[in-house]
Amino acid sequence: MSFILTVLGSSSAIPTATRFPTAQVLNVHERFFMIDCGEGTQIQLRRFSLNMSRIRHIFISHLHGDHMFGLFGLFSTYNLMSRKTDLHVFAHRDFGPTLEHYLEYFGKDLTYTIIFHPFTANKPEIIFTDKHVSVQTIPLRHSVPVAGFIFREQEKLLNVNKEAIQKYGLTIRDIRRIKEGHDFQTEGGEIIRNSLLTLPPYKPRSYAFCTDTLCFKKLVNYLKDIDLLYFEATFSDKDKKLAKMTGHSTSVQAAELARSAGVGRLVMGHFSTRYKSTDRLLKEACSVFPDSYAAEDGDQYEVRLTRSISSPDKGRWPETGGIQ
Amino acid sequence: MSFILTVLGSSSAIPTATRFPTAQVLNVHERFFMIDCGEGTQIQLRRFSLNMSRIRHIFISHLHGDHMFGLFGLFSTYNLMSRKTDLHVFAHRDFGPTLEHYLEYFGKDLTYTIIFHPFTANKPEIIFTDKHVSVQTIPLRHSVPVAGFIFREQEKLLNVNKEAIQKYGLTIRDIRRIKEGHDFQTEGGEIIRNSLLTLPPYKPRSYAFCTDTLCFKKLVNYLKDIDLLYFEATFSDKDKKLAKMTGHSTSVQAAELARSAGVGRLVMGHFSTRYKSTDRLLKEACSVFPDSYAAEDGDQYEVRLTRSISSPDKGRWPETGGIQ
Numbered sequence: 001m002s003f004i005l006t007v008l009g010s011s012s013a014i015p016t017a018t019r020f021p022t023a024q025v026l027n028v029h030e031r032f033f034m035i036d037c038g039e040g041t042q043i044q045l046r047r048f049s050l051n052m053s054r055i056r057h058i059f060i061s062h063l064h065g066d067h068m069f070g071l072f073g074l075f076s077t078y079n080l081m082s083r084k085t086d087l088h089v090f091a092h093r094d095f096g097p098t099l100e101h102y103l104e105y106f107g108k109d110l111t112y113t114i115i116f117h118p119f120t121a122n123k124p125e126i127i128f129t130d131k132h133v134s135v136q137t138i139p140l141r142h143s144v145p146v147a148g149f150i151f152r153e154q155e156k157l158l159n160v161n162k163e164a165i166q167k168y169g170l171t172i173r174d175i176r177r178i179k180e181g182h183d184f185q186t187e188g189g190e191i192i193r194n195s196l197l198t199l200p201p202y203k204p205r206s207y208a209f210c211t212d213t214l215c216f217k218k219l220v221n222y223l224k225d226i227d228l229l230y231f232e233a234t235f236s237d238k239d240k241k242l243a244k245m246t247g248h249s250t251s252v253q254a255a256e257l258a259r260s261a262g263v264g265r266l267v268m269g270h271f272s273t274r275y276k277s278t279d280r281l282l283k284e285a286c287s288v289f290p291d292s293y294a295a296e297d298g299d300q301y302e303v304r305l306t307r308s309i310s311s312p313d314k315g316r317w318p319e320t321g322g323i324q
Numbered sequence: 325m326s327f328i329l330t331v332l333g334s335s336s337a338i339p340t341a342t343r344f345p346t347a348q349v350l351n352v353h354e355r356f357f358m359i360d361c362g363e364g365t366q367i368q369l370r371r372f373s374l375n376m377s378r379i380r381h382i383f384i385s386h387l388h389g390d391h392m393f394g395l396f397g398l399f400s401t402y403n404l405m406s407r408k409t410d411l412h413v414f415a416h417r418d419f420g421p422t423l424e425h426y427l428e429y430f431g432k433d434l435t436y437t438i439i440f441h442p443f444t445a446n447k448p449e450i451i452f453t454d455k456h457v458s459v460q461t462i463p464l465r466h467s468v469p470v471a472g473f474i475f476r477e478q479e480k481l482l483n484v485n486k487e488a489i490q491k492y493g494l495t496i497r498d499i500r501r502i503k504e505g506h507d508f509q510t511e512g513g514e515i516i517r518n519s520l521l522t523l524p525p526y527k528p529r530s531y532a533f534c535t536d537t538l539c540f541k542k543l544v545n546y547l548k549d550i551d552l553l554y555f556e557a558t559f560s561d562k563d564k565k566l567a568k569m570t571g572h573s574t575s576v577q578a579a580e581l582a583r584s585a586g587v588g589r590l591v592m593g594h595f596s597t598r599y600k601s602t603d604r605l606l607k608e609a610c611s612v613f614p615d616s617y618a619a620e621d622g623d624q625y626e627v628r629l630t631r632s633i634s635s636p637d638k639g640r641w642p643e644t645g646g647i648q
Contacts, residue, residue, distance in 0.1 A: 046340055073389055
């Protein structure tokens with residue numbers, strides 16, 4: 001029951017020798033959701049050994065090149081790989097003409113179908129849902145319409161205690177009813193209370209992705225209690241004027257938001273190329289919110305399963321073996 | 325007086341973790357000419373420490389994504405860098421609509437001008453010339469119109485012997501005339517023959533770039549005596565049927581062509597991802613034409629200056645210190 005984020009690109013608009021433009025993959029139960037697709041994303045997928053065939057849904061936050069110029073190469077590579085599975089692309093409605101241009105000039109006779117799901121990014125909206133996960137947009141503030149994305153695991157049913165199954169000889173039908181919260185009546189007519197038969201369900205996990213944006217108060221409500229938050233920290237606190245001017249945020253703003261919203265962990269990215277190292281930005285963020293991390297390309301962050309009554313697990317994935 | 329090729333991408337259509345799609349830079353006298361621009365080219369320029377501001381001319385062989393999807397990111401990065409210098413793009417005329425789409429949706433208000441030079445790729449044609457170099461297209465054979473490019477240094481003037489300058493007190497005007505081949509008359513009326521005053525000129529150097537294409541006889545004439553030839557070897561000799569089917573060439577075909585045309589050195593690239601290593605392809609080529617090389621991303625190949633009467637220098641750049 002995976003819930004693992006892989007950062008494929010952590011640079012801001014201009015890539016560097018070590019940081020690609022923005023792209024990520026969120027693995028929810030071995031189903032891979034791509035978030036943004038900057039230039040070179042398909043190369044990063046190979047570098048970090050992610051199986052690109054598993055991707056069926058791509059979410060594009062906004063239509064700046066550093067968040068989407070990797071789409072065309074990926075589309076073409078899928079075609080060369082004779083992909084058959086539909087590919088769902090969620091993006092601002094203005095992506096339509098660019099997709100049409102690609103299909104006319106580079107993607108005639110694709111072996112698969114690209115299904116475009118336009119959104120407007122001007123209000124919170126559930127744009128995807130299945131039995132595992134829902135994806136909600138949140139409107140961000142930048143020079144063009146930008147959507148943040150919140151991925152939430154669906155509410156989980158109760159877990160039936162293995163010992164209870166044996167003790168009472170529960171059938172599959174019994175188990176289904178108990179999972180839904182019902183008590184159980186034995187053949188002898190005895191009522192066994194549901195709480196004696198079940199464990200608390202696993203807590204649904206959540207991930208929020210926010211870039212490029214100014215930091216503003218309303219975000220605290222949107223991001224309340226999110227387990228893992230990726231938030232842009234294009235600038236250091238010392239350059240906060242520049243952040244405001246360019247519609248971006250600083251490390252301190254990201255950390256203050258994380259603290260106010262009570263998120264589990266904060267991962268920062270979209271770093272300006274003006275900083276040779278992210279040490280300063282990380283220090284600034286950690287002084288406000290200790291569970292802050294500065295992403296590197298290839299980093300993975302896992303949100304582990306916890307029962308609803310226990311405290312959230314804040315362990316960072318690479319500590320027990322990650323890609324880098 | 326540099327004449328150095330840097331290979332930025334050596335993969336065929338699908339990039340790998342270590343090979344980017346096709347792109348190169350030819351440094352002629354510290355003026356950088358880009359040839360093809362596959363996805364991620366701007367990242368490779370940074371990885372291999374090439375100054376991207378020096379690029380003023382980009383030559384695109386054909387309109388398949390793996391040869392041009394890096395243009396959009398590069399265009400946008402130049403804008404973010406506040407580029408002022410014109411950028412000249414030479415490509416098949418069908419590139420027009422794609423450039424227009426980019427300019428309308430992603431490149432409004434660029435800080436610089438992109439000047440598009442369309443060609444048809446159906447006949448040999450000089451498409452660029454200045455005082456240092458000329459660029460000629462050659463028509464290749466693939467599923468779409470493809471141009472090869474031949475870069476030739478302009479013919480050089482004679483070099484005036486330093487000792488002669490001192491001995492006869494030559495003025496700048498004298499030197500200019502002697503460089504053009506004239507004899508020199510001393511104040512005393514003595515005629516000094518031009519050959520006694522000059523060294524043979526440096527031999528104009530040449531580089532040819534050919535991908536994606538079938539190998540065909542006429543290429544021998546086009547590529548006669550080229551100093552450095554980059555030719556695609558998408559496939560091994562054992563897969564020559566596949567090469568023919570897909571409009572590509574094999575290592576052996578590339579080497580036979582190099583031998584027949586009497587080129588200085590052959591660099592192969594555009595390798596299919598089906599080969600884990602290029603060892604086999606290199607062995608196949610070297611058995612036909614010993615001065616064959618299998619390109620890796622970041623490899624540099626220099627053509628050194630030689631006097632017209634001496635034999636061509638075939639030393640390979642990385643042997644005396646290259647990027648990799």
